[in-house]
Amino acid sequence: MRHRPRRLRLALAVLAACGALVAEAGVGTAQASPAVSLRAGAQGVIAPGVRYEEFSVHASHGTVYGHLLVADLTNRHVSVDLLTPGVVAAREPVSRMADAQGAVAGVNGDFFDIDEAQHPGVVSTGAAVGPAIADGVPFKAAVPYGQRFGPAPPPGTSTRDVIGVGYDRVARLDRLTLTGSVSTSGGTIPLRGLNQYAVPVGGVGAYTSLWGRTSRERAVCGSDQLRSAPCSRDTYEVTVRRDRVTAVSNRPGAGAVSRDGFVLVGREGGARALRRLRPGAQLRMSSGLSGDGSLRFAVGGFPVLRGGAPLGGLDGVTAATRTAAGFGPQGHRLYLLALDGSAERGAGLTIAELASLMRQLGADSAVDLDGGGSSTLVARSPGSHRVTVRNHPSGGAERPVPEGIGLFSR
Structure with missing residues (x-):
């Protein structure tokens, strides 16, 4: 028995697949020309182990072209x-x-956070909604459900x-769930955020050098249920370098975060916990994403x-x-x-x-x-x-x- 070439097998699979989509969507297939087809000359191996295909499919709202x-x-x-x-x-x-x-x-x-029209004067961060891991390193955690775009x-x-x-x-x-805390001489403060554009109400979020230079003000806007809720006025920010507090502020700031440090942003109960920290205080942070x-x-x-x-x-x-x-x-x-x-x-x-x-x-x-x-x-x-x-x-x-x-x- 002769086997079909791999390229032809994949082409036939895509044709059959998209034909099934039409049937499942309730779209008739009795047409003079196929409802679904690969686009000629637009498929093949682009690198060892990676293929590229183009196709079209007739769905409920018309013909759609895909890659x-x-x-x-x-x-x-x-x-x-x-x-x-x-x-x-x-x-x-x-x-x-x-x-x-x-x-x-x-x-x-x-x-991602693309529009902050509901919070006049607040800079859109451009940061993504969910968690991210790059080359094994936790890049960021997820914003609260109500803060999603x-x-x-x-x-x-x-x-x-x-x-x-x-x-x-x-x-x-x-x-992926954020696990982390800040250990201080007076106790432990749980982390509720890592490099994310919205910190949960009452929580503390950590920002590392991976955050970038963008303002952290957006972190205290909205609520866990409503992205358009007003920005909190009960906030506090703590800057840390080499495990020691170097600066504090009543409002979230902007600018790059030192590679040998981090910034903590708190709102409501989280802000009250951070206010106990004074310049010179020693603390340690641990964080990760668990799944x-x-x-x-x-x-x-x-x-x-x-x-x-x-x-x-x-x-x-x-x-x-x-x-x-x-x-x-x-x-x-x-x-x-x-x-x-x-x-x-x-x-x-x-x-x-x-x-x-x-x-x-x-x-x-x-x-x-x-x-x-x-x-x-x-x-x-x-x-x-x-x-x-x-x-x-x-x-x-x-x-x-x-x-x-x-x-x-x-």
Whole structure:
């Protein structure tokens, strides 16, 4: 028996997958031309263990054009990591971050703090909603659920949900919780935040050099239930270098945080706890992100598919340009997807359709990432040392974002 070439097998799989999406969405398939097809000449290996595909699918709101990256995590040359501008509170185009870090391909990441119109005078931080781990280092923790940006996620999900890859090279969904505290001569102060744009009401958040130079004032605005709630007036900030308090302030400040120190920002009860600290006081901080497994890379996103089944309560009405990430049943194959968002091709997918598409493409579990103007997929051409944008971002150009998922082949 002759076996089909691998490239043809994947092409047929994508065709069958997207055809199933049409059926599940209730869209008729009796048409003169196929409702779903790979785009000729737009697929193939871009690096050892990494493939790129383009496809179109006829969904409930019209024909949608998509771009897919498939990474074989069992290939020893392939790795996955967080794309960043180097700090949490900053934004750059995905292509620039990918080239700077040497990625062969990637997509944009989590939803982020993009608009502070509800808090006049407060600077938008550009920081992402959920947790992030880069090369094994906790980059940031999650903001409270009510402080999230983006569409309403399905019931039972959390801003602490992530998709990640462990040191065992296996992809998985996880939920990362901040663990940490500050030890002082007068006792221990629990940490409720790490490099995040919103600290829980009554809590204390820590900011390291990974935060960047952006103002920390946004950290004390909003509430755990409502992002637009007023900024707290009961706040306190403590600056620490080499385990000693060097400065205190009644308001959160701005500017770079020393690599040999950190800044603590408290609101309400957290502010009262910090006011007991005086310049010269000695203290130690410990922090980490804990989940079900040991992750080398993680990025926030709300689950839409878990264990082969779409989550309940997914929106099946609102269509938009989407970005998603998922993995196969054993976590050995990673799928990164972004849709075109140009005006003439802006039909989009509902969240329910996105979950169905990811499942039919081969993913066992998947998360929805930031979409709309943020949706970006980049990849190198064979032999090139720079990536190019493969989808058509809304507005005609890349939107700067705080993070992305990078594929590396070395």
